[in-house]
């Protein structure tokens with residue numbers, strides 16, 4: 001199964017990255033629809049975000065397209081049981097970096113749960129996604145954690161919130177209520 005279209009007309013730079021990520025043992029592959037509908041800039045951004053998920057680099061990861069303006073900004077289709085099917089995320093065109101990272105994090109939840117000690121669920125997904133991207137690539141707030149004030153003042157608090165996410169992951173090693181802890185700390189930022 002190879003959906004890569006070699007006549008994409010990408011710049012050499014981008015083409016080289018696609019090739020690097022499509023070695024025979026795994027890599028990121030755009031579905032035909034995504035390949036046709038996504039801009040090269042967006043595809044490059046997805047490839048860049050994927051670099052921060054090294055645990056998935058030996059897997060075949062499909063990236064699909066979903067219709068713009070629908071309620072779902074991204075989705076993930078993966079089973080922790082069946083490892084024969086390739087992992088897949090789907091995205092609306094031009095989705096934010098954070099949404100892309102959120103969907104890749106779902107794949108970690110599906111396949112690397114034990115290894116990385118990632119719990120299931122949307123809130124856990126947001127906490128872990130925050131710690132995957134460098135600060136400068138975090139272009140949107142998480143939607144399943146935090147509060148109104150955090151979202152309103154996102155640009156000024158995102159560095160602190162990202163640090164809190166790292167701390168929450170440490171805290172979870174001994175305390176199951178790490179999200180409660182995280183939410184309490186975020187509330188304090190609003191004071």
Ligand SMILES: [Zn+2]
Pocket residue numbers: 102106122125
């Ligand atoms: Zn999600």
